[in-house]
Amino acid sequence: MVVIFVVIKGSxxxxxxxxxxxxxDVFRELGLNVEEYIPVSNGxxxxxxDEVKDGDLLTLYPVVSGG
Numbered sequence: 001m002v003v004i005f006v007v008i009k010g011s012x013x014x015x016x017x018x019x020x021x022x023x024x025d026v027f028r029e030l031g032l033n034v035e036e037y038i039p040v041s042n043g044x045x046x047x048x049x050d051e052v053k054d055g056d057l058l059t060l061y062p063v064v065s066g067g
Contacts, residue, residue: 024048026058036063 023046027034034048037060041050052058 021052022048023050023052023058026052032060037061038063 023039023041024034027037027039027048039046039048040059040061041052041056
């Protein structure tokens with residue numbers, strides 16, 4: 001399965017060697033903290049418990065806080 005993901009400054013293809021993988025698994029594979037990004041899959045906000053499917057476009061938006 002191949003997932004294309006975008007994190008702020010660029011995009012990469014991410015090849016997953018598993019049939020089933022959840023968004024949270026992708027974060028762990030990339031070494032990212034799930035609490036620091038809002039995951040959007042194919043234009044829909046998803047949670048770490050949602051599954052990734054072959055050909056998905058996963059965009060990770062950083063959480064910004066402050067005043």
